[in-house]
Structures are given as C-alpha cells and as structure tokens.
Amino acid sequence: MDTLTAKQLNALFSSGEASAVEITKQALAKIDKLNLKLSAFLSVFEERSLKSAALLDEKKQKGEPLGRLAGVPIAIKDNIAIEGEITSCASKFLENYRSPYDATVVRLLEEDGAILIGKTNMDEFAMGASGTHSAFSPTRNPWDLDCVPGGSSSGSAAAVSGRLCPLSLGSDTGGSIRQPAAFTGIVGFKPTYGRISRYGLVAFASSFDQIGPFAQTVEDVALVMEAVSRHCERDSTSLNLPPNGFDAQFGQSLKGTKIGIPWGFLEDLKGEARQNFEKSVATLTELGAETVDVDLSLLKYGIGIYYILTSAEASTNLARYDGIRYGKRAKEASSLEEIYEMSRQEGFGFEVKNRIMLGTYVLSGGFKDAYYSKAQKVRALIIQQIRRAFENCNLFAFPTTAGTAFTLDGMRDPLDEYLQDLYTVAAPIAGLPAISVPSGFSTEKKPFGLQLVGPQLHDASVLGAARAFEQATRFGEKIPGGFS
Amino acid sequence: MSDIRYDQWEPVIGLEVHVQLNTKTKLFSRAPHRFGDEPNQNIGIVDTGQPGSLPVLNKAAVKKAVQFGLAIGAEISRYSTFDRKSYFYPDNPRNFQITQFFHPIVRGGTITCDVEGHTKHFKVDRAHLEDDTGMLKHFSSFAGIDYNRAGIPLIEVVSEPVMRSPKDATAYATTLRAIMQYLDVSDCNMAEGSLRIDVNVSVRPKNEKTLRPKVEVKNMNSFYNMELAIEAEVRRQIQAYTLHPGKEFADAIEPGTYRFDQGAKKTIRMRRKEEAHDYRYFHEPDLVPLQLGEEYIELLGNSLPELPHERYLRYMADLKLPADSAAILVGDKFTSDFYEEALAIARNATSLCNWIITEFSGRLKEKGQTLKESGLTSEYVGHLVKMIEDKVITGRIAKQVAGEMLEDPSKDPREIVKANPNYQPLEDDSVIEPIVDAILEKNGQSIIDYKAGRTKALAFLVGQVMKETKGKASPDIVNKLILKKIEEK
Numbered sequence: 010m011d012t013l014t015a016k017q018l019n020a021l022f023s024s025g026e027a028s029a030v031e032i033t034k035q036a037l038a039k040i041d042k043l044n045l046k047l048s049a050f051l052s053v054f055e056e057r058s059l060k061s062a063a064l065l066d067e068k069k070q071k072g073e074p075l076g077r078l079a080g081v082p083i084a085i086k087d088n089i090a091i092e093g094e095i096t097s098c099a100s101k102f103l104e105n106y107r108s109p110y111d112a113t114v115v116r117l118l119e120e121d122g123a124i125l126i127g128k129t130n131m132d133e134f135a136m137g138a139s140g141t142h143s144a145f146s147p148t149r150n151p152w153d154l155d156c157v158p159g160g161s162s163s164g165s166a167a168a169v170s171g172r173l174c175p176l177s178l179g180s181d182t183g184g185s186i187r188q189p190a191a192f193t194g195i196v197g198f199k200p201t202y203g204r205i206s207r208y209g210l211v212a213f214a215s216s217f218d219q220i221g222p223f224a225q226t227v228e229d230v231a232l233v234m235e236a237v238s239r240h241c242e243r244d245s246t247s248l249n250l251p252p253n254g255f256d257a258q259f260g261q262s263l264k265g266t267k268i269g270i271p272w273g274f275l276e277d278l279k280g281e282a283r284q285n286f287e288k289s290v291a292t293l294t295e296l297g298a299e300t301v302d303v304d305l306s307l308l309k310y311g312i313g314i315y316y317i318l319t320s321a322e323a324s325t326n327l328a329r330y331d332g333i334r335y336g337k338r339a340k341e342a343s344s345l346e347e348i349y350e351m352s353r354q355e356g357f358g359f360e361v362k363n364r365i366m367l368g369t370y371v372l373s374g375g376f377k378d379a380y381y382s383k384a385q386k387v388r389a390l391i392i393q394q395i396r397r398a399f400e401n402c403n404l405f406a407f408p409t410t411a412g413t414a415f416t417l418d419g420m421r422d423p424l425d426e427y428l429q430d431l432y433t434v435a436a437p438i439a440g441l442p443a444i445s446v447p448s449g450f451s452t453e454k455k456p457f458g459l460q461l462v463g464p465q466l467h468d469a470s471v472l473g474a475a476r477a478f479e480q481a482t483r484f485g486e487k488i489p490g491g492f493s
Numbered sequence: 494m495s496d497i498r499y500d501q502w503e504p505v506i507g508l509e510v511h512v513q514l515n516t517k518t519k520l521f522s523r524a525p526h527r528f529g530d531e532p533n534q535n536i537g538i539v540d541t542g543q544p545g546s547l548p549v550l551n552k553a554a555v556k557k558a559v560q561f562g563l564a565i566g567a568e569i570s571r572y573s574t575f576d577r578k579s580y581f582y583p584d585n586p587r588n589f590q591i592t593q594f595f596h597p598i599v600r601g602g603t604i605t606c607d608v609e610g611h612t613k614h615f616k617v618d619r620a621h622l623e624d625d626t627g628m629l630k631h632f633s634s635f636a637g638i639d640y641n642r643a644g645i646p647l648i649e650v651v652s653e654p655v656m657r658s659p660k661d662a663t664a665y666a667t668t669l670r671a672i673m674q675y676l677d678v679s680d681c682n683m684a685e686g687s688l689r690i691d692v693n694v695s696v697r698p699k700n701e702k703t704l705r706p707k708v709e710v711k712n713m714n715s716f717y718n719m720e721l722a723i724e725a726e727v728r729r730q731i732q733a734y735t736l737h738p739g740k741e742f743a744d745a746i747e748p749g750t751y752r753f754d755q756g757a758k759k760t761i762r763m764r765r766k767e768e769a770h771d772y773r774y775f776h777e778p779d780l781v782p783l784q785l786g787e788e789y790i791e792l793l794g795n796s797l798p799e800l801p802h803e804r805y806l807r808y809m810a811d812l813k814l815p816a817d818s819a820a821i822l823v824g825d826k827f828t829s830d831f832y833e834e835a836l837a838i839a840r841n842a843t844s845l846c847n848w849i850i851t852e853f854s855g856r857l858k859e860k861g862q863t864l865k866e867s868g869l870t871s872e873y874v875g876h877l878v879k880m881i882e883d884k885v886i887t888g889r890i891a892k893q894v895a896g897e898m899l900e901d902p903s904k905d906p907r908e909i910v911k912a913n914p915n916y917q918p919l920e921d922d923s924v925i926e927p928i929v930d931a932i933l934e935k936n937g938q939s940i941i942d943y944k945a946g947r948t949k950a951l952a953f954l955v956g957q958v959m960k961e962t963k964g965k966a967s968p969d970i971v972n973k974l975i976l977k978k979i980e981e982k
Contacts, residue, residue: 090545211544216778328588329542372773
C-alpha cells in the first residue's frame with residue numbers, strides 16, 4: 010500500500026478495500042520510520058490526520074459524496090498556511106508561528122477529501138536549491154542520503170520520492186518544484202502563474218511564486234490540479250478558469266506536436282546530462298513529436314534578472330518579519346531599533362540575509378535604474394522572445410538541471426547554487442506552465458529529469474506530453490533502495 | 494528686525510491632503526472601517542501583515558476616487574498601478590505601504606473657490622489611493638499599536654505649488670473638504686483624523702520666477718491652525734533669508750519636516766531633509782493594474798451631485814445671497830443642506846442665511862458645538878424664521894426663542910411662542926396706545942426733532958416703545974401709532 014499512487018489509493022478507499030484510517034496509519038508509520046533519515050517533515054499531524062481519516066470513513070459509511078482525493082495523504086510545504094498549525098518556512102524567525110487561517114489550497118484539498126499528513130522541510134523562506142538552507146536540518150535525497158534532494162521544496166520532493174506519502178505540495182519561484190523533482194526521480198509541476206491561488210502561501214517573490222504538486226505520476230498531478238486550481242477572490246492574480254481538463258490530452262499521440270529545443274542556449278550542457286537529454290528528445294520523436302530549434306538566446310540573462318527581481322520583491326515581502334507582531338523577538342532587545350536589528354539578525358539565516366541585502370540594494374536610490382528597472386525591461390524582452398518562439402512550436406523541452414543531485418557539502422559558493430536554476434527560471438520569468446518528469450538515471454544511479462514548458466494556460470498540453478513520455482519510459486516507477 | 498520687508502516676498506504654498514474614504518471595509522481587506530472602536534477590533538490577516546496574506550482592492554474606494562477626480566475636472570487614469578513604499582515603523586504592518594507612486598488614478602484637475610470675494614482656480618497635480626497606517630499609543634512603560642486604522646483607504650490629493658497666501662490655502666482646503674462631503678466620499682472630520690493636511694511652504698522675492706527650497710509642515714489639527722502655521726513659517730523663512738543674505742537658500746531656511754507648535758505659534762523642525770527615507774518604490778506584484786472602462790467613468794460622471802462651487806453660483810444667482818454668505822454656506826455640506834431644507838419652510842433666503850451663519854452659528858461657537866452636533870433641526874429653524882416673516886413674532890423675540898431652541902433642540906419654536914405669554918406679540922392698538930402716549934409725553938424734544946426733519950428721532954421713539962413692551966409690540970403698529978399721534982400734536 011505504501012508505494013501506491015494517489016489514484017490507486019483513492020480507488021482502494023472508494024472500493025472499501027482499505028479505510029482512510031488504515032491508509033493514514035500506514036503513512037504515519039512510514040514517516041515515523043524513515044523521516045529521521047530524510048528530514049523531509051518538520052511536523053507530522055498524527056492526531057489531525059487520523060481524525061480527518063475517521064471522519065472520512067464515517068462519511069463513506071453514510072454514503073455521503075467523497076472528494077476526488079478522498080483517503081489520500083498529502084504533505085504540505087511549510088510555507089503554506091494551515092490554520093492552527095506552525096508555518097515556519099524552515100526559519101528560526103517563524104519557528105513557533107501558528108497560522109490563524111487556511112491557505113486556499115489547503116481548504117480545497119480538505120474539501121476534496123485529502124488527508125493533510127504534515128508540513129515539509131525546505132530551504133528557509135524558499136530561498137535555495139538544495140534543502141540545506143533549512144534552519145532546522147538539511148533534507149536528504151532518498152536516492153543517495155549524502156546528496157541533497159534539491160530545493161527549495163526539498164521535503165515535499167523527498168517525502169514523495171521516498172514514498173512516505175503519495176502526494177505533496179511545493180512552491181516554485183525559480184525552479185523550486187521542478188529541480189527537486191528531477192533530483193529525486195518524481196514528477197513536479199509548476200502551473201501557469203495564477204492557476205493556483207497564492208492566498209496563504211508565504212510570499213518570497215510574488216510575481217514568480219506558484220504552488221504546485223509533486224507526485225509519482227503525471228496522472229496524479231492532474232488529479233491534484235483539478236482539486237486546487239480554482240479561482241480565488243482573495244488572490245488578485247488568480248485566474249478565473251474552469252478547474253478541469255488537465256487530463257484532456259492524456260492518451261493522445263504526440264503526432265503533430267512541435268517541440269522547440271533551444272539548442273543554442275543548451276550549448277554548455279555536457280556529459281551524461283546532455284546524453285540523457287538527447288535520449289529524451291529521441292523518445293519524444295519516437296512518440297511522434299517533431300522537434301525544432303528555437304532561439305531563446307536571451308535566457309542567458311535569465312539567472313541575472315531572476316536574482317535581481319526576486320530579491321527585490323523578497324526584500325519587501327520579508328520586511329514584515331520585524332519582531333513586533335509575531336515570530337521571533339530578540340530577548341535582549343531594549344529599543345525599537347534593536348528589536349528590528351537583533352530579531353532579524355537572530356531569526357534569519359545566511360542565504361535569506363543575502364537576498365534581503367541584494368534586493369534592498371537593487372531597489373535603492375542611485376542603483377534602481379541600473380538593476381531593478383533594467384531587469385524588468387529584460388524580463389519583458391525574454392517574454393517577447395519566448396512568445397515568438399512559441400509561434401513555431403507547441404512546447405519547449407529543456408533538461409530540468411545541468412546535472413544530478415550534488416552532495417550536501419557540494420555547494421560552497423552560493424553563486425554555483427544559483428546556477429541550479431539555469432534551465433528552470435524561464436518558466437517563472439514568463440509565468441509559463443512547466444513540468445519535470447523522470448528521464449532516467451546517471452551511472453551513479455541518480456535521477457535525471459526532462460522539463461517540458463508550455464505557453465501560458467496550456468497546462469493541459471504540458472501534462473499530456475509529459476504523460477506520454479512517462480508512459481513510454483516509466484522511469485518514475487523506480488523506487489529508491491530502502492524506501493519500498 | 495524692523496527692516497524686514499515682508500511685503501516684498503511672495504509665499505509659495507502647496508498642500509498634500511490625506512482624506513479617509515468612507516468605505517465600509519478597508520482598502521485591501523474585508524475588515525471593517527469604523528472609527529472609535531476598541532483597539533485591534535477591526536483587523537484581519539491583511540491588516541496585521543500575517544505571512545501569506547494578500548491584498549485585494551476595494552472597488553468602492555476606487556469608485557470614490559474616480560468620483561472625486563471627475564468632480565475636480567481631472568483626468569481619470571484608464572490604467573493605474575499600485576506600488577510598494579518601504580520603510581520600517583511599527584504602525585506599518587508590512588513595513589511597506591501600498592500606494593500609487595508611478596501611475597496615480599487621478600491626474601490634474603482644479604479646485605475652484607472663493608477667497609475673500611474673488612474666485613480662484615487652484616491646480617491639482619494628482620490624487621492617488623493608498624492605505625492608512627495603524628496608530629501607536631504610548632503608555633508609561635511601553636507602547637501599544639492599534640491596527641484598527643491600518644488599511645483604511647486614503648486618497649492623497651496633491652496640489653501644485655499654486656497658493657500664494659495662507660487664506661488661499663484655507664479656501665482650498667475648505668473647498669476640498671466640501672467637495673468630498675458633497676460626493677459623500679468622506680466625512681472629513683479633522684478631529685477624528687479623516688482629513689489630514691501637510692503643507693509645503695517656500696517664499697521668494699516677488700519678482701523671482703524660480704522656486705526656492707521648501708519646508709514641509711505637518712500635524713495641524715484645524716484649518717485655523719493651518720493658517721497660523723503657514724503664516725509663522727512664511728515669516729520664519731523671510732526672516733532667515735533677510736538675516737542671512739549670503740547663505741545658500743537651503744542653509745538659510747534649513748529644509749526638512751516641521752511641526753506647528755500652537756502655544757508658541759512657531760514651526761519647529763522634526764526631521765532634516767537629509768534624513769529623508771529612500772522608499773525604494775516599485776510595482777506591487779500582489780495587485781494587478783487597475784483598468785477602468787469608458788462606460789464606468791461616464792456613468793459616474795453623469796451621476797455627480799451638485800458641487801460646492803455650482804451651489805455657490807446658484808445661491809448668488811437665484812437666491813441673491815451676497816458672495817461671502819454664499820461661500821460660508823456652501824463650505825460645509827451639512828450647513829448648506831440644512832439651509833436648503835429650512836428654505837422649504839421660510840421664504841426670505843437672506844434672512845434665513847443670516848439666522849444660520851450668524852445668529853445660530855455664533856451662539857454655537859460659544860458653546861463649542863457645530864450645527865451638526867447641536868441637534869437643531871432645519872424644520873424648526875425654518876419655522877422660527879417663518880414666524881418672523883409672518884409677523885407672528887418680532888426679531889427680538891425670535892432671538893429669545895432661538896436661545897430656548899439651543900437649550901432644547903427638540904422644542905418646536907411655534908410651541909415655545911404659544912406657551913409663553915411674553916412671546917405673544919402685542920397687536921392690540923388699545924394696549925399699545927397708552928404706552929405710546931406715555932413715551933411721547935416724556936420725549937417732547939424728539940417730536941420737535943422729527944418735525945424738523947430728523948427721521949432718526951422716529952426710530953428712537955419706536956425703540957423706546959419696543960423697550961417698554963419688551964419687544965412684543967409689532968413695530969408696524971408702533972410706527973403707525975406714533976406717526977398718527979405726532980400728526981395730531
């Protein structure tokens with residue numbers, strides 16, 4: 010039961026073969042057994058999950074309607090609010106902070122019968138690509154415990170990869186769902202910007218942030234999307250579109266699908282990673298897709314503008330953590346200035362401070378034109394170039410990352426870690442839907458991911474092609490040793 | 494100091510007026526907008542900056558801002574945006590304010606008003622929406638923060654530096670407040686902080702064309718104090734330039750943010766200009782640009798109420814009120830509406846106007862009340878004036894009746910008059926005649942004077958009779974009787 014997909018578990022529950030309590034107990038037991046190895050969870054909802062499972066069983070007994078995720082345990086990244094639960098963002102600043110309200114996604118998941126099983130570890134405030142920037146403990150990769158699972162949604166990826174639960178939610182700002190999905194051999198999807206409400210998602214960079222699911226299969230991703238992609242009037246950037254049709258292109262051949270590959274931009278892709286990508290492209294061709302070369306040369310500025318713009322937004326989004334209303338307040342502080350300075354000094358980690366300083370700098374008088382304003386213009390140019398490229402193709406294919414998971418102490422220079430986002434920043438820069446789907450393993454038995462990116466609102470096309478690729482390759486069915 | 498030539502200098506004044514819009518909820522949250530509640534009752538996750546909370550724009554606030562823009566003939570931006578203004582202060586729950594720095598909703602426009610009998614047109618630069626802050630409360634050993642006010646919608650109206658005297662500034666501010674009241678977009682209560690004014694002041698020699706460095710004066714709690722503050726600041730700057738002719742302008746006047754000390758009647762510097770914040774403005778990514786359609790704007794434009802200046806012109810043209818009286822009436826919507834309601838009962842527009850803006854207003858001022866607070870009704874004030882018109886009472890008795898009305902506004906002046914025999918007019922010739930006889934007896938000289946052509950003597954005699962009858966005698970009858978008696982003599 011512990012390695013089943015969400016769809017399979019839901020079927021098991023619906024048919025009466027397993028009760029929600031049984032499924033939940035099983036998941037709790039597995040988390041209990043393996044979480045110490047992974048540090049995937051920061052908190053586990055034993056009581057809460059069993060209570061909602063029991064309610065669900067009762068509902069079923071009475072013949073009441075059950076949601077599409079009924080009986081399926083799901084883990085929530087610790088930057089998404091659940092009323093009454095701690096939302097720490099893996100930061101000392103919010104170590105004891107309990108959210109006074111539910112995020113829209115949380116409410117929708119519960120309405121659809123999903124069982125919230127716990128909150129997952131992450132890079133502090135979603136800043137990082139390794140999971141090592143958690144203030145509590147680094148998350149580990151089930152495929153190699155000496156390696157990182159990627160980040161920032163490190164715990165959400167590790168939990169699904171290690172089969173601690175079948176589903177999880179993460180958030181993606183520059184690649185924070187797709188990169189860890191690739192590193193841990195599972196599926197991770199960042200929908201079109203605005204497709205999932207951000208109400209209750211602790212903001213890192215508001216114009217980039219997007220919640221998305223991790224799952225073993227593309228099918229499960231579509232299932233979660235149907236539950237959570239509803240219009241939300243509490244998020245002004247939420248799109249008003251019907252919450253269905255994510256599986257509309259499942260089972261269709263890729264004949265007639267044109268896939269653009271920015272070969273020029275991928276010039277530096279080397280070694281096994283390049284071989285893996287070329288093999289994936291070959292698979293897509295075998296499935297009937299036509300590949301074309303597209304010009305996305307401006308993406309060479311992608312990382313640069315990504316760090317300018319996201320840090321600028323973050324520097325203001327994180328200004329609210331001041332020690333006045335909630336969260337950390339330095340005990341020794343004896344004046345207003347000291348409350349600000351010492352609380353933030355003690356509450357934030359190195360990487361978060363880096364970004365706040367960078368963001369403050371690029372917005373400050375005298376530098377804003379050279380950095381923030383210019384980066385905004387480049388963002389517009391990149392979006393233009395992407396739009397032009399989509400005139401000649403339906404989807405883009407990228408490798409998700411330029412390599413496999415690195416070791417926990419492998420990234421000494423923050424700039425190297427920033428480069429992890431090289432192939433993933435395009436999608437959030439332009440608000441595009443993008444998925445990482447398992448594409449094989451390195452000689453060291455570490456997973457690779459293939460990334461498919463679609464035009465805005467073409468989430469179903471992305472999922473359809475990913476589903477075809479998944480069914481042809483089945484790399485995602487492999488389970489890391491010691492976790493089955 | 495005696496050789497400072499104040500008359501050779503020209504003040505240059507610009508106003509930044511913050512007005513709280515009277516929406517039911519806050520600008521970016523559903524928390525209620527109410528004044529005077531217990532601290533931290535009207536707050537939600539947005540107003541306290543909880544992690545994960547998001548702003549959602551209140552459409553009612555947008556509507557009110559557009560109405561204001563249309564009322565001053567401004568350009569309504571079809572596309573406007575919101576921006577973050579960053580600074581740390583505990584009353585600011587996100588440590589950034591959401592404002593409209595780059596693309597305000599209202600651009601340009603004109604405030605037209607009467608300044609001591611002259612019609613002036615003051616240009617507005619812009620008006621934008623933004624959210625208010627909370628309020629700090631200091632206790633003996635700690636400070637508390639009340640976030641009830643945090644997030645209340647403000648419209649900030651920024652004038653061009655077009656005012657040239659403290660009186661200009663008061664007229665501009667009064668008219669701005671009246672416009673807001675006529676549109677019902679704000680109650681503009683300075684005491685409750687729903688209208689707040691910052692003044693930018695500079696001075697220059699009368700022939701100079703360029704602007705000199707300005708000083709910002711904050712925290713004035715009434716129009717009266719604003720006028721005093723501007724006067725004081727203008728004086729200070731002229732003195733500074735005169736006493737330090739060699740200094741750079743900025744060194745002479747020490748720009749920065751000043752406050753007005755009411756006791757000392759002086760402006761005092763709170764912050765130097767160099768200490769100004771770097772607000773790091775940039776587009777608020779949690780809000781989408783605000784786009785307004787032609788139809789929406791047209792609809793609001795067509796449903797604007799009569800505005801203060803229109804009403805001012807109407808009072809002069811149709812009711813023949815003098816300019817200064819008309820200006821006083823329209824300057825306060827409550828008073829002006831009160832007047833028009835009373836005018837449905839009384840007929841004499843000028844007399845009614847005087848009763849409201851002089852008689853009642855003067856006595857209320859002594860009591861420290863406004864007309865609105867007094868509880869007086871337009872109906873009863875109308876009837877009071879009507880009784881004079883109908884000669885039911887004399888003006889003199891009316892003043893006494895007014896006094897009783899102020900003491901108990903629920904009293905109908907008609908009942909007051911009925912109930913008090915002293916207020917009954919003396920209309921019986923047989924009662925008045927002996928009194929007239931007695932007065933004429935005592936004032937023979939006046940009769941001689943009158944016969945010699947001094948008409949004033951008649952007024953004196955009438956006055957004496959009125960005094961004797963405690964104002965109750967009908968002046969018409971008294972007049973008639975005296976003339977008759979004099980003729981007879």
